[in-house]
Amino acid sequence: MNGIHVTSEIGKLKKVCLHRPGDELLNLPPDELERLLFDDVPYLEVAQQEHDRFAEILREQGVEVLYLEKLVAEAFAANPGARDEFLDQYLAEAGIHGQKMPAIVREYLNTFTDDLEFVKKTMAGVAKSEIDMPLASSATLDDLVSDHSDKQSDLIIDPMPNLYFTRDPFACVGNGVNLNRMYSVTRNRETLYGKYIFKYHPDYKGTPLWFRRDAPFHTEGGDVLNLTRTDLAVGISQRTQAAAIDLMAQNIFWKTEGCEIEKIFAFDIPASRAFMHLDTVFTQIDVDKFTIHPAIMGTLRVYEMTKGAVEGEVDIKEHTDSLEKILEYATGVDGIKLIPCGGGDPIAAAREQWNDGSNTLCVEPGTICVYQRNNVTNEVLYKEGLNLLVVPSAELSRGRGGPRCMSMPFQREDL
Numbered sequence: 001m002n003g004i005h006v007t008s009e010i011g012k013l014k015k016v017c018l019h020r021p022g023d024e025l026l027n028l029p030p031d032e033l034e035r036l037l038f039d040d041v042p043y044l045e046v047a048q049q050e051h052d053r054f055a056e057i058l059r060e061q062g063v064e065v066l067y068l069e070k071l072v073a074e075a076f077a078a079n080p081g082a083r084d085e086f087l088d089q090y091l092a093e094a095g096i097h098g099q100k101m102p103a104i105v106r107e108y109l110n111t112f113t114d115d116l117e118f119v120k121k122t123m124a125g126v127a128k129s130e131i132d133m134p135l136a137s138s139a140t141l142d143d144l145v146s147d148h149s150d151k152q153s154d155l156i157i158d159p160m161p162n163l164y165f166t167r168d169p170f171a172c173v174g175n176g177v178n179l180n181r182m183y184s185v186t187r188n189r190e191t192l193y194g195k196y197i198f199k200y201h202p203d204y205k206g207t208p209l210w211f212r213r214d215a216p217f218h219t220e221g222g223d224v225l226n227l228t229r230t231d232l233a234v235g236i237s238q239r240t241q242a243a244a245i246d247l248m249a250q251n252i253f254w255k256t257e258g259c260e261i262e263k264i265f266a267f268d269i270p271a272s273r274a275f276m277h278l279d280t281v282f283t284q285i286d287v288d289k290f291t292i293h294p295a296i297m298g299t300l301r302v303y304e305m306t307k308g309a310v311e312g313e314v315d316i317k318e319h320t321d322s323l324e325k326i327l328e329y330a331t332g333v334d335g336i337k338l339i340p341c342g343g344g345d346p347i348a349a350a351r352e353q354w355n356d357g358s359n360t361l362c363v364e365p366g367t368i369c370v371y372q373r374n375n376v377t378n379e380v381l382y383k384e385g386l387n388l389l390v391v392p393s394a395e396l397s398r399g400r401g402g403p404r405c406m407s408m409p410f411q412r413e414d415l
């Protein structure tokens with residue numbers, strides 16, 4: 001079967017999209033980490049080994065692993081002209097300074113004739129040292145002095161170090177996709193790859209879009225949880241604006257065809273880096289179990305959105321029940337259990353949530369990928385009877401994302 005099909009967080013995973021961390025992590029300037037949304041510089045070789053193990057664990061479970069970079073290259077190979085169209089847009093969004101520089105960079109990128117190498121190069125960024133700078137007589141000052149932030153940079157094009165978090169630039173919902181506009185300039189460029197897959201890849205072209213990257217509001221896939229075929233949970237967070245969810249609801253209920261979502265539950269979580277997405281504090285691990293960061297329990301507000309009676313209207317009501325009750329109502333499952341990250345100890349919970357202890361990828365009900373380093377949380381999950389697939393995490397975790405962030409399911413079996 002081709003195309004997208006995801007109607008839950010836990011149905012048996014059939015196909016998943018990953019990105020193997022590449023040279024983009026070598027172009028991470030230590031003094032630019034905050035702007036690039038990274039917390040440290042990972043050791044690439046070990047990050048790749050850990051990531052390869054993650055992919056192998058998934059294959060051992062019968063999951064077909066797709067790589068983002070390969071899908072984009074395949075989309076180019078299948079469509080003459082797609083690569084040039086992409087390059088135009090990539091260069092326009094790359095933040096290149098100067099009048100001559102875009103053409104020079106274009107020429108340089110086109111020396112990567114192999115499509116896969118070309119795609120990887122666009123992901124890695126371009127350093128000044130890779131390019132013959134234009135002669136002073138034909139250049140403008142702006143060509144010669146590229147500055148990405150306030151300071152001089154050694155890079156002409158920034159790397160996209162967060163690409164291995166394939167969860168965020170787009171999100172599969174039912175048979176369609178939210179192609180996101182992302183919160184930060186640095187990550188928004190990542191959404192181009194999804195655009196070309198869903199426009200040109202032989203297996204995915206024509207996928208309906210419930211959200212578009214040119215939307216005026218930002219949202220990210222880490223905030224989107226497929227609760228059931230008809231019920232979606234979306235976090236209102238640092239990364240997803242309430243207005244973006246309004247727009248999503250409009251599109252899903254009124255403006256597009258083919259989406260089976262009838263209820264959207266908006267979870268209002270604190271806007272902070274530690275809780276950047278809903279999935280950093282809350283993921284589903286079994287039919288009746290979720291992991292949760294205890295710190296959000298007191299403040300969480302949940303709104304339910306449904307299609308209104310009049311064209312274009314969306315009804316909204318606030319839920320005042322406990323989270324367990326709201327989830328029972330949404331999933332139709334009785335006796336929902338929330339399992340606190342860190343086993344309820346506030347220090348362990350904060351430490352392990354920081355390293356994505358609540359950010360699990362469910363492969364089938366009760367079987368989840370977890371980071372090895374979160375031993376307190378993992379012990380609790382193990383005692384609750386979960387089958388843990390343990391992913392090595394010394395380097396991968398430095399980007400502040402766990403197994404769920406590092407994966408975008410393309411197909412799951414229905415429950």
Ligand SMILES: NC(=[NH2+])NCCC[C@H](N)C(=O)O
Binds near residue numbers: 038222279280359405
């Ligand atoms: N779905 C997630 N929780 N993704 C985590 C993304 C981490 C990434 N460094 C960022 O700040 O964007």
